Amino acid sequence: MSYYTSLTGLKNAQTDLNVISHNIANAETTGFKKSDTAFADIVSSSILTDPALTTGIGARVSAIVQQFSLGPIEQTGSALDVAINGEGFYTVVSPLSGETQYTRAGSFTVDGGGYIKNAQGMRLQVFPVDATGAITSTTTLQDAMIPAQNAAGEDFAGVTIDSTGQVVATYADGSNTTLGVLALASFVAPTAMRQEGNASWSATGVSGAAKYGQPGSGLFGNLMAGSLERSNVDIAEELVSLITAQRNFQANAKAVDTATQLSQTIINLRS
Known part of the structure; x- marks a missing residue:
């Protein structure tokens, strides 16, 4: 025995x-x-x-x-590097399979079609907005996409994400267009989410369905543009x-x- x-x-x-x-x-x-x-x-x-x-x-x-x-926050200076200073997950969707995943890794880039995506090619999700930049739905999400030109035919010049999640594109004539508001997800039991690798997770029956909100509202943390959240591993503790x-x-x-x-x-x- x-x-x-x-x-x-x-x-x-x-x-x-x-x-x-x-x-x-x-x-x-x-x-x-x-x-x-x-x-x-x-x-x-x-x-x-x-x-x-x-x-x-x-x-x-x-x-x-x-x-x-929360892991340490590192400043990078990139407009599409975003850290969540508090609770919440970014929502990303695969354009091929339609699979939805959630992540705290906020390093994003723009592809040839203007879509904001992560390193795995999954597209960042935002709340739709009207012409004034106000959110029109908190239950429907859409891909964050930057048009190459605005309504006046001016070329895209830059993009910013503010602390409340507004994704704003700037064009050559100096005009700004709000493309959407970044949607943060929360879960009743985040520790029950399924690990998918690449610092990403997916919802399970135990974790519950995602509840969405705007950064800076309720329990959701504000965003810090130009920054990334590093791993929360303490090397001394692990040793x-x-x-x-x-x-x-x-x-x-x-x-x-x-x-x-x-x-x-x-x-x-x-x-």
Whole structure:
């Protein structure tokens, strides 16, 4: 029995090492959120078991939970680098599959069609606005797209995103056009979202559907243009956790070795 008890400890320590290694590997990934491993004990008992003689038979991984605390803000100077100073996720949609994902990585660029997209080619979503820049719907989202020319035929000259999420295009004649208001999403249980890689997540039945709002309203944070949110991984903390996980692995390996020696001693006695 001691073999299998220690084996669960070895497997858990290995899982912990994997999670910590993943955190450290993504210490420089924009918008990355670190994960913590939670463990639970396994007990061998039944309704006929004397509570005073209940035997523990190891441990298991109960959850690997992501921590959505705010990461450090780094200024880049790019107009389409945006950080959320508070709660919320950017919403991006794949133009090919129509898949919707959510991210905190706010590094965007403009493609040849004028669409604002992330590094994976997914298009940033905004609330539609009228001619005055007022939001016309908070339930319908659309792609953020910059026309190459305005109604007067003037060429596109630049774009800005303010703290409330207004995406404003500037043209050669000095005129400005509000293209939409960036839509932020929130979830009842963000830790239950499915990780998709590239610092992106998708909604699940446990996380609940996304609720949208304008930056700076309610619990949603303001936007910081020209900035990016870095990974929230603390290298010093992860290195301490790495040492602890390594010691746990070594201790469980030693327990297996001790059980082997005891078994060998018993076999020698019988022979």
